[in-house]
Amino acid sequence: MLYHILFHLKGSLSFLNICKYITFRSFVAFLLVALLFIFLGKWFIELIRAKQFGQVVRDDGPLAHLKKAGTPTCGGILIVACIFAGLMVAGNFFSPPLLATTVIMLSYFALGFWDDFLKISKKNSKGVSAKMKLLWQFVTAAIVLLVVIKLGFLNTQIFIPFIKGGVADIGLWYVLFGSIVIVGSSNAVNLTDGLDGLAIGSVITSAATLGIMAYVSGHRELANYLYIPYVDHAGELAVLASAMVGAGVGFLWFNSHPAQIFMGDAGSLSLGGILGAMAVFTKNEFLFVLIGGVFVVEALSVIIQVLSFKTRGKRVFKMAPIHHHFELLGVPESKLIVRFWIVSIALAIMSLVTLKIR
Numbered sequence: 001m002l003y004h005i006l007f008h009l010k011g012s013l014s015f016l017n018i019c020k021y022i023t024f025r026s027f028v029a030f031l032l033v034a035l036l037f038i039f040l041g042k043w044f045i046e047l048i049r050a051k052q053f054g055q056v057v058r059d060d061g062p063l064a065h066l067k068k069a070g071t072p073t074c075g076g077i078l079i080v081a082c083i084f085a086g087l088m089v090a091g092n093f094f095s096p097p098l099l100a101t102t103v104i105m106l107s108y109f110a111l112g113f114w115d116d117f118l119k120i121s122k123k124n125s126k127g128v129s130a131k132m133k134l135l136w137q138f139v140t141a142a143i144v145l146l147v148v149i150k151l152g153f154l155n156t157q158i159f160i161p162f163i164k165g166g167v168a169d170i171g172l173w174y175v176l177f178g179s180i181v182i183v184g185s186s187n188a189v190n191l192t193d194g195l196d197g198l199a200i201g202s203v204i205t206s207a208a209t210l211g212i213m214a215y216v217s218g219h220r221e222l223a224n225y226l227y228i229p230y231v232d233h234a235g236e237l238a239v240l241a242s243a244m245v246g247a248g249v250g251f252l253w254f255n256s257h258p259a260q261i262f263m264g265d266a267g268s269l270s271l272g273g274i275l276g277a278m279a280v281f282t283k284n285e286f287l288f289v290l291i292g293g294v295f296v297v298e299a300l301s302v303i304i305q306v307l308s309f310k311t312r313g314k315r316v317f318k319m320a321p322i323h324h325h326f327e328l329l330g331v332p333e334s335k336l337i338v339r340f341w342i343v344s345i346a347l348a349i350m351s352l353v354t355l356k357i358r
Contacts, residue, residue, distance in 0.1 A: 076267020
């Protein structure tokens with residue numbers, strides 16, 4: 001927690017006053033995490049390879065993916081470690097939203113690591129059961145949200161873009177609502193993680209967008225000017241978002257096609273959990289549908305496919321999630337990834353435009 005140490009020294013060393021600015025610490029977090037990941041990435045990949053932690057590929061997936069079997073996985077370990085290192089240097093843990101989101105990140109990381117370990121040790125793609133995953137995720141999210149609400153750090157109002165003020169106060173039902181957002185985001189990112197660089201590219205744009213939203217929500221004057229809910233200390237989530245973007249850039253250095261490493265569930269579940277938590281703590285739960293539109297479509301494609309097959313005995317897509325559908329239509333992987341990135345960037349820009357037209 002270097003920030004806390006340096007900030008206390010600002011009386012004798014006036015130049016340390018710069019540490020109080022969220023924008024400066026966000027830049028530090030991004031630069032530190034990105035460089036740290038790139039510096040450690042090659043060593044980490046060799047370590048994972050030596051431990052024989054290779055990717056286990058589904059036998060019912062696209063045949064082109066069989067060649068990816070054995071590629072080092074568990075990149076989420078380094079992603080979360082670098083993000084946490086960035087927070088230890090630049091984060092202000094007196095911020096309840098930042099502290100709560102960090103708890104969710106670490107809990108979902110533990111779940112993802114357990115899942116990855118089971119897949120690798122058993123040499124199959126099953127891992128932790130779906131029921132156990134959902135139970136872990138919902139319990140974590142519900143406990144964290146209940147605590148911050150009871151302590152008065154988060155209100156239970158629902159806000160909708162383009163409408164001034166809160167639409168409704170749903171009381172403790174907000175715990176369930178917020179948990180659904182966080183758990184849904186975590187699993188949606190997990191479903192999107194199927195092509196080299198696909199998930200992390202969309203995570204970068206979503207994190208950057210939510211970081212801007214967090215900064216504005218935590219700035220009383222800006223929040224009032226833009227008619228968005230003010231959330232005390234939410235601005236500190238911008239530091240976390242910058243660390244995520246830095247980790248994403250560093251990971252993409254090695255994960256771009258053809259990937260040298262995959263993030264695994266340790267990365268996808270925790271990154272998705274962070275995004276969902278930031279959406280909740282900045283009161284952008286509904287706007288997150290647009291910000292994370294790529295993740296939403298990926299998750300919906302799986303839901304539609306399952307429901308269609310169970311009710312009609314027919315599949316809507318050649319394969320779900322939807323990126324596999326396009327693969328089987330013959331779209332080259334590299335082109336498919338870039339197109340998804342373009343869509344993610346466009347959605348991020350559209351989301352930021354809503355700040356001015358509320």
